Amino acid sequence: MEFYDWLLFVHVAFAFALVAALVVFWAVAVAARNVDGPAESLRYFRIARPANVLVMLGTVGTLVVGIWLAIDSGAYRVWDGWVIAAIVLWAVAGGTGQRGGQSYAKAQKLAERLVGEGRAEEPSPELRARLQDRRAMWLNIVSSAAVLAILVDMIYKPGA
Amino acid sequence: MNIVAAIRPDDWNAPLLVHVFGAMILVGGLVTAATALLLGWRRDSPWYSRFGFRALLLIALPAWFVMRIGAQWIYSKENFDAGDEPGWLGVGYLTADLGGLLLLVAIVVTGIGVRRLRRPDAGTSVLARIGGVLATVLLLAYTVAVWAMTAKPD
Numbered sequence: 001m002e003f004y005d006w007l008l009f010v011h012v013a014f015a016f017a018l019v020a021a022l023v024v025f026w027a028v029a030v031a032a033r034n035v036d037g038p039a040e041s042l043r044y045f046r047i048a049r050p051a052n053v054l055v056m057l058g059t060v061g062t063l064v065v066g067i068w069l070a071i072d073s074g075a076y077r078v079w080d081g082w083v084i085a086a087i088v089l090w091a092v093a094g095g096t097g098q099r100g101g102q103s104y105a106k107a108q109k110l111a112e113r114l115v116g117e118g119r120a121e122e123p124s125p126e127l128r129a130r131l132q133d134r135r136a137m138w139l140n141i142v143s144s145a146a147v148l149a150i151l152v153d154m155i156y157k158p159g160a
Numbered sequence: 161m162n163i164v165a166a167i168r169p170d171d172w173n174a175p176l177l178v179h180v181f182g183a184m185i186l187v188g189g190l191v192t193a194a195t196a197l198l199l200g201w202r203r204d205s206p207w208y209s210r211f212g213f214r215a216l217l218l219i220a221l222p223a224w225f226v227m228r229i230g231a232q233w234i235y236s237k238e239n240f241d242a243g244d245e246p247g248w249l250g251v252g253y254l255t256a257d258l259g260g261l262l263l264l265v266a267i268v269v270t271g272i273g274v275r276r277l278r279r280p281d282a283g284t285s286v287l288a289r290i291g292g293v294l295a296t297v298l299l300l301a302y303t304v305a306v307w308a309m310t311a312k313p314d
Contacts, residue, residue: 031211050195
């Protein structure tokens with residue numbers, strides 16, 4: 001096995017980590033959509049905790065190792081159209097994903113505050129509204145669509 | 161690098177996309193399930209076990225089929241010589257098929273565990289814990305599969 005093969009494995013492993021994190025976020029976002037109890041919402045946020053690490057590792061890792069791969073490769077260049085398209089899509093996915101996640105981070109803080117105040121089982125319309133935030137949902141849809149487009153771009157390599 | 165591997169025929173792209181997409185969702189489903197089932201070891205076992213079971217059944221299982229159908233589709237295009245197939249392909253088949261069987265066992269075991277946790281006197285379920293361990297083992301196995309599929313060792 002050559003160094004390039006190891007790099008490719010690490011790159012793909014980071015991509016798997018990124019998509020796995022998105023799957024966890026979607027599973028949690030869909031399941032918690034009608035939740036208004038602070039204690040129950042915190043259970044969902046606990047499930048999403050490892051995914052917060054995976055999404056950061058996957059986002060940074062895919063870009064860094066991806067560029068390294070393009071530099072190391074004899075067949076591709078960093079300025080190839082499909083590589084640049086992937087970098088642009090990566091920026092879109094990262095930007096929208098981060099903004100979409102902010103609403104859930106605020107919901108988590110609200111739930112933690114309510115639990116801290118002894119209102120763990122008391123329904124909170126504000127918490128429910130945050131978990132149903134349509135803007136956050138759309139930002140996450142755009143982010144996931146951009147990640148899917150990167151996968152299509154990586155496999156089809158248009159112009160390569 | 162292996163230039164031949166980098167430049168593959170265009171008609172392999174669609175099956176490869178289906179295969180990789182299914183594998184990625186499968187890993188995501190397993191991460192979701194393993195996290196929930198392992199969290200259930202320490203607290204709120206019925207709730208976390210139910211969530212983990214649903215992740216296995218509604219995310220990981222359908223994704224396994226997508227991954228496996230994509231694998232067979234691309235295999236049909238690659239025209240390997242019978243008896244002279246590369247080692248990485250064997251690793252792929254082993255982890256996919258044995259992994260599928262383990263996934264089924266994990267779903268059944270966790271499902272029974274979740275059912276038992278419905279009893280008012282139930283605290284934790286050994287079966288749901290076994291489901292969590294199986295989901296974690298599957299994740300490790302599929303990491304090896306990703307290595308075999310990408311690095312393609314001889």
